Amino acid sequence: MIAPKVTWTCQPKFAKVVNLFQDAMANASSRDSVAIITKNKMRRLVNDNLIMLSNYVTMVALGDTDILLSSRFEVRKTNITAPPLEAPVNIRALMVLTWVKLY
DSSP: OOOOOOOOSSOHHHHHHHHHHHHHHHHHTTOOHHHHHHHHHHHHHHHHHHHHHHHHHHHHHTTOHHHHHHTTOOOOOOOOOOOOOOOOOSOOOOOOOOOOOOO
């Protein structure tokens, strides 16, 4: 099965990387070791580009969950404010001094 070529106007570099990966996948089906190495390199490149693209979306969204959800990237967690810490009570310190003769 031949996958359709990706065409995105917003990220032409990413579309090119995805298309190169699709070509590498097709070439690797021959089980040639060089083609498999190339496919694995292209897969890492696609993953790196996806991370950069998701970081860009997160930066542009400025915390707006509607923008983040509309990007269709997986949202892992939301910011949760931690409760304030209580002041410690009944703290005891133990100080041990040891003297070392220098001469």
